[in-house]
Amino acid sequence: MRRPLGPATVAAGSDDASSTPLQRYERSGAADGKGSRSVLSVPPFAKELHLEIVCSPAYSARGSYDRLLYKHFETPRLVQEGDILCVPTFGHAEFLEVNADKFLRWPELYFKVRKILGMVEGEQSEGYLVDTQNSSLYLVGSTNSAVPSSPAYNSHEFWSSLSPAGLSDVVNRANALSGAGSVLLSGPSGSGKLMAVRAVCSCLNLHLFKVDCVSLCSDTSGATEEKVQMAFAQAQQYHPCVLLLKDIEVLGRDRDRLGEDARVIATLRQLLLDRDPALSHPVLVIGTTCKPQDVPTDVQTAFLHEVKIEAPSEEQRRSMLSMLTASLPLGKEVSLSKLARRTAGFVLGDFCALLSHSSRAACTRIQALSFPGGLSEEVERDFCTAGFPVLEEDFSVALDQLHDAHSQAVGAPKIPSVSWQDVGGLQEVKKEILDTIQLPLEHPELLSLGLCRSGLLLYGPPGTGKTLLAKAVATTCAMTFLSVKGPELINMYVGQSEENVRNVFAKARAAAPCIIFFDELDSLAPSRGRSGDSGGVMDRVVSQLLAELDGLHSTRDVFVIGATNRPDLLDSALLRPGRFDKLVYVGINEDRESQLQVLSAITRKFKLDQSVNLTTILEKCPAQLTGADIYALCSDAMMCAVKRKVEWIEEGLDTESSALILTMEDFLQAAARLQPSVSEQELLRYRLIRQKFAAS
Template sequence: MVEGEQSEGYLVDTQNSSLYLVGSTNSTVPSAPAHNSSEFWSSLSPAGLSDVVKQLCDALRPHLHRRASTLSSVGSVLLSGPSGSGKLMAVRAVCSCLNLHLFKVDCVSLCSDTSAATEEKVQVAFSQAQQYQPCVLLLKDIELLGRERDGLGEDARVIATLRQLLLDTDPALSHPMLVIGTTCKPQNVPTDVQTAFLHEVKIEAPSEEQRRLMLSMLTASLPLGKEVSLSKLARRTAGFVLGDFCALLSHSSRAACTRIQALSFPGGLSEEVERDFCTAGFPVLEEDFSAALEQLHDAHSQAVGAPKIPSVSWQDVGGLQEVKKEILDTIQLPLEHPELLSLGLCRSGLLLYGPPGTGKTLLAKAVATTCTMTFLSVKGPELINMYVGQSEENVRNVFARARAAAPCIIFFDELDSLAPSRGRSGDSGGVMDRVVSQLLAELDGLHSSREVFVIGATNRPDLLDPALLRPGRFDKLVYVGISEDRESQLQVLSAVTRRFKLDPSVNLTSILEKCPAQLTGADIYALCSDAMMCAVKRKVEWIEEGRSPALTCPSCWSSPAQGQRGESWHCWSLGCVRRSSAALGPQCWALG
């Protein structure tokens, strides 16, 4: 009670007082106590969504005091965000903070065959919400109301009714009417419906720190291995939202259960034992999270791909030292020293051109791994669609995913097929011209986001639209040519064969001397692939002949004549340079 305010007092006669049951009276929900921070789903300020909850509370709180203000009795907010970003959870947290009831209506159930039936269902939903006042009416997927029907355009009757319900003031209401509409595609919400909402709140993709906090709260009751690093996991899950993290924990727990079952119970489990086993719990290790991440990335991969951090290091890229330096100066410098580029004069586009097979794609992946950036690989023909406007929307979706997964590198492979010179494409509908225009508009919009870089690769730069090559877009061209000197080719060959198990007698320099001078990285890779296939065929022949490849001398390829398994096998063949002798000792060991 405020100091100085007078209140009424009451006296109760406990001997003669009677209790009468009367009709129900609308009232607010009792205030919920603060929960432990580890209880994510019941928290009033969930990690990663606390800013959204605060914005919603600030927008709705003034409408709770209708008598003291001139505000409309209907407070409305349009809440947009990606699917699974936690819109419903944010609304529930807001209702708990403001002590309000929640009345949820799925707009799919409101849609009917005729406009009159849909209009009636919308009015009934608002009337039911008034019975639970004070409450929040949650309209899920509001873009479904008033959508186009049989190609006849938007349903003007339903839109007019919904707009009237959102804007009209009813002074007879004793409690305020609050409406929150949620949508995953705000561009599909009819304009008249969108302007009827007084406020708009957007849920952005969580940052790395927000992802770490989400993982920390979601895994509070989950036994984790000592090697599990939530900070590293948050870095690898760029672009993930709340629903993706729930799927990640589910997949990782299943992977851990499968791993332990395979190790402890090779013969399988009965249903009762398996239930007890899952109830007892099991630790989730780093390998379980890695397996779950691979499954999620594969599941999310669509026509334009899913952003993820590749596993390609500079050791996999041989030679091209000058090209590496130019790329790192363009991309790594703005990330390490953002204060030096406060004027915004940074380059965000890089075009790699040169003959095919010189390692342009491998360079882009190595840069993404070195700079710990997500990598979104896009091939030009994947974005082209037969429907009008769908190709441009695919281009917009690519850049939207990259901004959500920032810092990110968008790699356009075969850029000449996606952005040819306008006016020369020859298609009747002008699809390619519109795609190029959309790509130019998205590249111009990257100046506001300094953590999204675009790398293009092509072997025909003469076919590109000239507008792409002006400063501010693909303003830096880097030539990736063929390694002509033997030293660079040796570096490429060493990079390709660094994971091979080579025989000590193999000399990479002598192999290169037998090769032509004009060898690209793809040619060297093909040479190593053919050599590995020949080795596999040779071992298959040994197995078919009954000889064990693990008991063969690497010099003379003959089977040892003496020795026992578990000991060092020696070659006793005449003429073998690695033949054992009493003076030199055993010099030949079997492969394996």
Template sequence: MVEGEQSEGYLVDTQNTSLYLVGSTNSTVPSAPGYSSNEFWSSLSPAGLCEVVKQLCDALRPHLHRRASALSSVGSVLLSGPSGSGKLMAVRAVCSCLNLHLFKVDCVSLCSDTSAATEEKVQMAFSQAQQYQPCVLLLKDIEVLGRERDGLGEDARVIATLRQLLLDTDPALSHPVLVIGTTSKPQNVPTDVQTAFLHEVKIEAPSEEQRRLMLSMLTASLPLGKEVSLSKLARRTAGFVLGDFCALLSHSSRAACTRIQALSFPGGLSEEVERDFCTAGFPVLEEDFSAALEQLHDAHSQAVGAPKIPSVSWQDVGGLQEVKKEILDTIQLPLEHPELLSLGLCRSGLLLYGPPGTGKTLLAKAVATTCTMTFLSVKGPELINMYVGQSEENVRNVFARARAAAPCIIFFDELDSLAPSRGRSGDSGGVMDRVVSQLLAELDGLHSTREVFVIGATNRPDLLDPALLRPGRFDKLVYVGISEDRESQLQVLSAVTRRFKLDPSVNLTTILEKCPAQLTGADIYALCSDAMMCAVKRKVEWIEEGLDTEKSALILTMEDFLQAAARLQPSVSEQELLRYRLIQQKFAAS
């Protein structure tokens, strides 16, 4: 010690210890070291959500030092995204990055029978959050706040209270309370609440590369078969979000367990052995992922516009060579050579018209399979709803799903029922006119998205609104006619019967000579279906007489086809064919 320097002295009592409680001190959460990039759920930058986490951190970080920045309002962000897209996970990653506490409140639990009770609960949630400062107050499903009990109106009192809490700040607080509201339906958030948030961040559907990274991180600890390609799986899961991938892995693991159990333990296994079996782990093969994908697609097929890659090849489509070429030139070229169409001068709308049963839907599915595109099939009447504005919202949702699942083909079947000529509809509210206007607006907005194509099919193009057929919308009209020559009919018949087991005596050309001259693809399908039924009846009789067994293959004979051909009637009459030829000439001239 330097001479003359004063120092404090301390007296230590080694026999007694005293503990003084002076209250709690709020502080940030210490950072947790040892995060592994392979651990998806504990990662500070989870795959597919890195950009969202960065945006949230950039928006909230200035509010962590409120005295220095002198910000006049609470740091608040409205985070929107599809259900299951990982909003809660992104908020947790943000809290870990900024060393903040997380106080989660489900807004459904804040709703009460009266406005006063709801208002009190909202204020209580903000008061509780201040006890954990510095923290993030997460308001989950914020769109339910401010709605009347019937869901049709807005509760002005609750909205005003929530807006005041979001905008006002308490200068006495040394640590901030940051607010993040999440919603899967941003259009349902009241306008006054939406404008009270300083920032808005949206979680988009992940791209193919982001989906591959998600799968790579989620399957890091999962034993995969050598033939499993995550890149191929990412291509097949267009439109999937984080929740869908979790369901996919769960279904695929279950399929793998069932497969191995059926192979190794045909008689079943006890609960103890099954527990040890699951603990030991088992490889997940490509067939397990395919089975899981089929289950997920079937589960979502009830919703309007469930994207799915079909399994229809060109071998299933007989004839129609010129139509195939025109469709592929319109859709396949922009995908294979995007650099040649950098100006955006590509056609995004294609209208298939012609008699019923000529294969318009089959053509669209074959194109989607060939180009490895998700196929979003929509029947026109499915989008019409009795509530005001719901039909237009259904149209917007279809195009939003298509953009999320790009590259995608939207197929509108029976387009004339969805987009009739405006001013002629019989509904008193003008619903169809608004639906047509909404459809036109969405078609105009496709020019910025080059990987979304629209194909429409109709039997009555003369009933469509003329604005749909102008260049830039459904600007490519393709006539899909019936098969009038025997060569094209033979191609269709060969395509339909290629999966059947035919007797060597069957001559397809002879069968067609016994049929009417003008047949559609549906007529030829009906011919094969009737022949199949004749073969089934014959086989059943033979089984009952003991001449055949159920395990033997079903073989179609020439006699089966001849019986079916004798009963076949064309589905399109001569008068209807003449009318379609006149329509074709009209549209070809225009």
């Protein structure tokens, strides 16, 4: 039944939407009898405009639109039959809503022009003008229709782009599969899966019906099954649309038995496969997941196609940063290319966090410099309105904060800040490591045959600087550093330890160029057949590690460095060519010159008294010292200086603000108590091990 909306109310169309028919009308003009173009005439006003509201998950089709439409059509709009009219609701509080993402938004309403009646009966025109003074509008029902792509709720170019930087390949692949019926979209958390789906909807002129699968889970299988069926039925009401099933891996889990719920999985599989081919605009189902390995196999195979979002490359990261910072004032010294190199392994969510942290760091810097006493609310508002540049130091602070926040995770990639100045001695070891890792990076064209080493094993007594060497190499080569201790990867659940190993190598490939450093490698890869565990866990872990090492030949910019104190306990398969094929012995510093280099490297950040003579200190120490022994010497000397300063402060002879100075006496006291950490018997054993590996 037709329903007039108020006296002389009229239909809706945004300025952009109404410009298209107007341009067509102007191009066609009014033709005379000879077919030539005559002077353009103004389109006639419509007497009646019959509209149908387009069903959409973004709004209710049963609301009241009188005031909105009347306001919109106070300005004459040009429409024609079949048009889809887009009516913005910004400023109308009754349409304001809070969505699942906790963002306030004003949805855009879509209406389809069903019929137009002119003022003169029988009058024919390609387009009609509609306004509140001359036309009446009738809402005659609802309809299903594709909708024109419109700017997103955020006006930023990146979020409203149909081909967002770093995700354009994924969007193009999904567009090509639009008729496939179902697509499984996987990628790390924060990689931009939802944004890619929104871009696909805009490109294909489809509605987006988003369902969080967590909300579909209930206490019983029957209740979950009913909710899943209801979600698919609702999506059918909005066709043509995309049904987005977010975190689809949570469906089909049995809470009681920690297994799979066969009933829910069977229902979901049936709904994915039994699509109605009679519909001209079927529903495109897209399931997203951060953990594709957790999606039940029957559900995964029901999706006809799979699309995976990989970690962005350096060029893609630079493009992302360029678009995200387009409206952000940056300092002249900020280099987005350099920032892209330092953010290996970052995804879209990480870049958003980086910009948020860097802006906050810039605000803190300006506040500390200009307003030591703090900012009032009014002044702070003025500063935010005026804007202030974000400098390179602000991005450095933000990067450090993000790396610290992620450092607790197993295999969190980051670029260390250890230079060769922090490593004393070990000149031959440095040269061998750099020849193995730095040359393939600097001259890849010379190693086009792929005959380059990817694994390097550092072995020797404890405390000789194996970990420090690996970090210094990563810093020198500007590579991300993935430090993993063997016992961290071992898990009590069957198959979880092997999965942890796979995840470490996957993160390294995503953050390439990268160095994976396995500390205490002997605990992760002992000789197979001797581990003694009933389930053979360690044997499977070693086999998984070998498989991952073999897979590195196709990735030239991922290197593996292992460190161990007991190379004799390692599985022999690890030491064959193509895996850990380069063995480097990192021994103790037996000559005074090497020890002096280590002591100078450790004490270069200390404030020493003029009387301190490092050579004299070493003469008072045992002959054979590791790097850890020399570090312990400096640590004990520091404690002696701290105790002396505390006594002076208590006696009123010194103040807390004065600098802490280490004297010769502090070092001599520490040297008198110093004991070597590696005995003569252990050194002899390591020499025998070195001879054994050198001979093999």
